[in-house]
Amino acid sequence: MKDVDYLIVGCGLASIAFCEELRAHNKTFVVFDNNSQKSSIVAAGLYNPVILKRFSEVWKAKEQLALALPVYRALEKELQIKVDYKLRILRRFTSIQEQNKWFTASDKPSLEKFLSTKLVKNTSAVIDAPFGFGEVLHAGRIDTETLITYYRNFLKQNGYFEEITFRHSQIEFVADGIQYQNIRTKHVVFAEGFGVKQNPYFKDMPLTGSKGEILTIEAPDLNIDYAIKSSVFIIPLGDDLYNVGATYDNVDKTNATTEKAKEELLSKVNTVLKCKYEVVNQVAGIRPTVKDRRPLVGQHAKHKNLYVLNGLGTRGVMIAPYVARELFQFVENSKSLDTEIDIKRFN
Structure with missing residues (x-):
């Protein structure tokens, strides 16, 4: 039998930020993830404090950047990788x-x-x-795929990771907390992204989900080191590669790429670029979006040992460290959650 302070389900941006809070406060934990949720991996990874469609400030942009950027610097040092790229x-x-x-x-x-x-x-x-x-x-870009890949390996090497599907039906509520298979824990945090729709404890939250698809193009003649925001983003990756995205589909809830999305993105990028390019990759994922565009953070109404950390939408890179700290302070220090992110707002 293994005893830990926390059991975390999911290993995307929200989970990583929460794990870093736990490590900073010497809490023990184990993460379960089966790699079924792709939204963090396929995200463009931009941290951008402005809503460029309307020329307005992103919600709590200053607070989020002040928290997020030191977290990513610390992760670069811990994992010995480069993920934070300053970007015009x-x-x-x-x-x-x-x-x-x-x-x-x-x-x-x-x-x-x-x-x-x-x-x-x-x-x-x-x-x-x-x-x-x-x-x-x-502004800048976090290489989310590299970050998640290396962080998962870091967790594995330190015995914090189980690469298997979490079975909600096997949760047992016991006198001193929760038992799950051979693990005893005080708290379970669900950071499952759109996968939370299969979670019997939090499946009724108003998480709508929005499918996004991104193309990677090779354009040797473009030769820019800045991102362009027009009807789509064009984001430089180096070696003449650029990400182009993203689409928004509120109906299709699969991770399969589509020809329709590809055609939509190409029609938009063709209004901006006048050079030849080649599509070299296409990826898709379901963003965990919420109708009021605020995260879903909080405690289960009946089972007080269960928590949710979700709904980061299109700006997970910026929001994740903020909501992770909010949840940690709520659980450990009984600090009230920001009312704009507390799931109680939908009661």
């Missing part, structure tokens, strides 16, 4: 009116730190951007 994000303008909206937004106190007031002119012959760009400051 240029918002492509389609008209003079959009330029004016950008400069108006940059005067707002909440956005002046994140929006450059200098118009960036297009200097590339293979990019169609006659109205230029606006630059987002304090």
Whole structure:
């Protein structure tokens, strides 16, 4: 019989951030993951403090960045890898009116730190951007696939990881906590992404799920080291490779790639790029999205040893460390959860 403080189900961005909270406070834990959820792995990984469609600030952007970036620096050091790539994000303008909206937004106190007031002119012959760009400051990209791969290996090497499917029906509620197979624990945290819809304890949460697909293209003539946001993102990966994405499908809940999504992305990227390119990869995953665009964090109404850490949507890179700390403080120190993320808001 193995005794741990926490049992965690899932190994995406939310789970990794929570594990780091546990390690920082010398808590013991074990993670169960069967690699069935792909949203964190296929994510673009951008941390971007601005909603570029509306030129407005991301919810709690300053607080999230202040927490998240030190976490990723520490993980790079611990795992001896590079995952945090500082990256200029240029918002492509389609008209003079959009330029004016950008400069108006940059005067707002909440956005002046994140929006450059200098118009960036297009200097590339293979990019169609006659109205230029606006630059987002304090942005970057986390290589989520590398991070998750190396973190899983780190957990395995230290005996913290079980690469098998978690069976919810085998949870036993005992006097001093929970027993699951040969593990005794005080708390179980479900960080299953869209997989939580199969969880009998939290399946009724208002998690809708949005399928996203991303292409990787090879474009030797593009030669840019910044990301472009237009009707799609074009994100440099190095070696003439770029991610193009993403789609939003609220009906299809499979991880299978589709020709429809590919055609949609190509039609959009063709409005921006005037160079030849080749599609070299396509991936898909289900984002755990919520109708009010806030995470789902909290405690089961009846079984007080069960918790959920979910609903990070499209901005998991930024949000994960924030919600992980909120949940840890709630469990360990009885600190009230932020009401905007507490699952009780849907009661």
